[in-house]
Amino acid sequence: MSESIGQKVRAESMTVLRGALKELVGTVVAIQANYYSVKLDSRFAVNDQADELSELPEYLLCIRRGLLKKLGQQIMVGDRVSVEQPDWQGMRGAIAQVYARQNSLDRPPIANVDQILLVFALAEPNLDPHQLSRFLVKAESTRLAITLCLNKRDLIHEEAVRYWQHRLQEWGYQALFVSVREDEALRTALTEKLQDNITVVAGPSGVGKSSLTNRLIPEQDLRVNTVSGKLGRGRHTTRHVELFELPQGGFIADTPGFNHPDVDCTPEALSDYFPEIRQRLALGTCQFSNCLHKDEPGCAVRGNWERYEHYLMLLAEVEQQQHKQRHQPDIEATEKVKMLEDGKVSHEPRLEAKKYRRTSRKTRNQAFQELCLDLSTIEDLEDLEDLEDLGL
Numbered sequence: 001m002s003e004s005i006g007q008k009v010r011a012e013s014m015t016v017l018r019g020a021l022k023e024l025v026g027t028v029v030a031i032q033a034n035y036y037s038v039k040l041d042s043r044f045a046v047n048d049q050a051d052e053l054s055e056l057p058e059y060l061l062c063i064r065r066g067l068l069k070k071l072g073q074q075i076m077v078g079d080r081v082s083v084e085q086p087d088w089q090g091m092r093g094a095i096a097q098v099y100a101r102q103n104s105l106d107r108p109p110i111a112n113v114d115q116i117l118l119v120f121a122l123a124e125p126n127l128d129p130h131q132l133s134r135f136l137v138k139a140e141s142t143r144l145a146i147t148l149c150l151n152k153r154d155l156i157h158e159e160a161v162r163y164w165q166h167r168l169q170e171w172g173y174q175a176l177f178v179s180v181r182e183d184e185a186l187r188t189a190l191t192e193k194l195q196d197n198i199t200v201v202a203g204p205s206g207v208g209k210s211s212l213t214n215r216l217i218p219e220q221d222l223r224v225n226t227v228s229g230k231l232g233r234g235r236h237t238t239r240h241v242e243l244f245e246l247p248q249g250g251f252i253a254d255t256p257g258f259n260h261p262d263v264d265c266t267p268e269a270l271s272d273y274f275p276e277i278r279q280r281l282a283l284g285t286c287q288f289s290n291c292l293h294k295d296e297p298g299c300a301v302r303g304n305w306e307r308y309e310h311y312l313m314l315l316a317e318v319e320q321q322q323h324k325q326r327h328q329p330d331i332e333a334t335e336k337v338k339m340l341e342d343g344k345v346s347h348e349p350r351l352e353a354k355k356y357r358r359t360s361r362k363t364r365n366q367a368f369q370e371l372c373l374d375l376s377t378i379e380d381l382e383d384l385e386d387l388e389d390l391g392l
């Protein structure tokens with residue numbers, strides 16, 4: 001009647017934008033020294049004088065507010081933060097608040113990770129089922145969601161693709177088959193998995209992790225996104241952890257590859273990292289609650305499934321590790337010394353406690369560290385505050 005739909009929508013979006021801009025919120029995408037590159041959630045603000053929408057810079061180079069420093073509040077890549085005192089012209093700001101983290105990983109140091117994109121190649125290098133299993137178990141032990149992506153589809157026949165598809169389905173994984181080199185629609189194929197998530201890419205070297213990441217990020221973002229660029233340093237060093245924004249929303253971080261992750265969980269935890277075992281235990285229970293599914297009677301897991309053999313091999317490996325740890329000369333760590341009522345001292349092995357201990361966050365972080373290997377922690381150059389005095 002009076003208002004056109006267009007006007008109404010515009011008025012509503014202005015209200016939303018006004019609301020959003022009461023607090024500037026964004027995601028930390030890179031850190032260097034005491035500078036934090038923050039990707040803002042909203043790209044537009046209402047210009048007060050003209051009452052018009054004006055476009056803002058997407059990224060602000062921020063320092064940390066003094067109070068956060070005093071509180072010892074660390075800021076990580078992936079953190080959600082609020083920004084104050086924006087200087088739109090100079091594209092600067094100050095981080096005033098860090099929102100609670102959903103999770104955080106030690107290496108690479110990234111907060112609020114939603115999933116691991118595990119990349120393997122179907123050929124060059126050949127897909128080794130044992131290596132894939134090892135990576136999958138390692139990834140599962142972080143408890144993050146896993147997307148398995150098999151690359152270099154262009155190098156093998158369609159028949160072989162179907163073969164792997166079926167085989168991995170039996171393992172409990174719905175893998176994506178792609179060719180980073182040839183798929184025109186690569187981005188579309190991955191959109192659903194990556195959209196609005198923080199994804200960390202992992203996998204052996206040479207499988208196409210960096211090629212994949214680079215294909216997904218628009219060229220101009222590779223340039224503007226970076227703190228190091230603004231500080232006049234090189235963009236891509238291995239020590240540098242950086243989230244790149246995806247056109248469809250969400251962020252992705254590449255990691256360097258390596259080939260043989262250590263599986264270092266307890267023997268009791270291992271079964272939880274196999275979808276096939278989880279599935280079997282959902283349908284039936286083993287006779288013994290502490291069943292390791294090896295040769296115990298009444299086991300619901302043991303059987304004729306492909307990766308049972310992988311499970312047994314990894315179980316032997318983690319049992320051996322545990323055995324080594326228990327027989328370390330450090331008695332304090334492996335024995336519980338107890339004073340008995342009659343004054344005698346008993347030495348109990350600490351086995352029981354360990355056995356029923358759940359995988360700690362620490363262990364999961366370590367798992368992730370090894371999965372992504374040698375991205376060293378960014379040195380937090382807290383002492384170099386004087387750079388701020390230079391007006392940076």
Ligand SMILES: Nc1nc2c(ncn2[C@@H]2O[C@H](COP(=O)(O)OP(=O)(O)O)[C@@H](O)[C@H]2O)c(=O)[nH]1
Binds near residue numbers: 180181182
């Ligand atoms: N044939 C083929 N080669 C690819 C594909 N994706 C990547 N490569 C090649 O695989 C090699 C390793 O790629 P890179 O991205 O460096 O692997 P990363 O070590 O996992 O990061 C490079 O020579 C790429 O050009 C693909 O889909 N098909």
Ligand SMILES: [Mg+2]
Binds near residue numbers: 255
């Ligand atoms: Mg690489």
Ligand SMILES: [Zn+2]
Binds near residue numbers: 293294296299
């Ligand atoms: Zn069992």
